[in-house]
Amino acid sequence: MKKLVLTAAIVLGSLTAMNAQEKDETATPAAETKATEQVTEATSAYTEIKAEELPAAVTEALKKAFPTAILNKASVNDKKEYQLEVKVGDKEGALYADETGKWIQK
Incomplete structure (x- = not known):
């Protein structure tokens, strides 16, 4: 049983x-x-822009945080938030920053 x-x-x-x-x-x-x-x-929501159109604060923040990063594409939205498509070594990804160069979590 x-x-x-x-x-x-x-x-x-x-x-x-x-x-x-x-x-x-x-x-x-x-x-x-x-x-x-x-x-x-x-x-x-982002519109592609030329790298030269990035604010200096964003460019400097990228250089400071990722000195070896290669910027492939930059975009901006209506809130003046910037999307940066970068390559660091063999890794690729997107970073987000506001116009003052502060990083945004998305």
């Missing part, structure tokens, strides 16, 4: 785990779509 109850518990536990896993797999594409939309909204 103990073996029968133990077997039933294991089978029910397995079915519950499989059901939970299926729900996670179907939720992932929606989460990815939402994340992609947020990135698109964030990047579309």
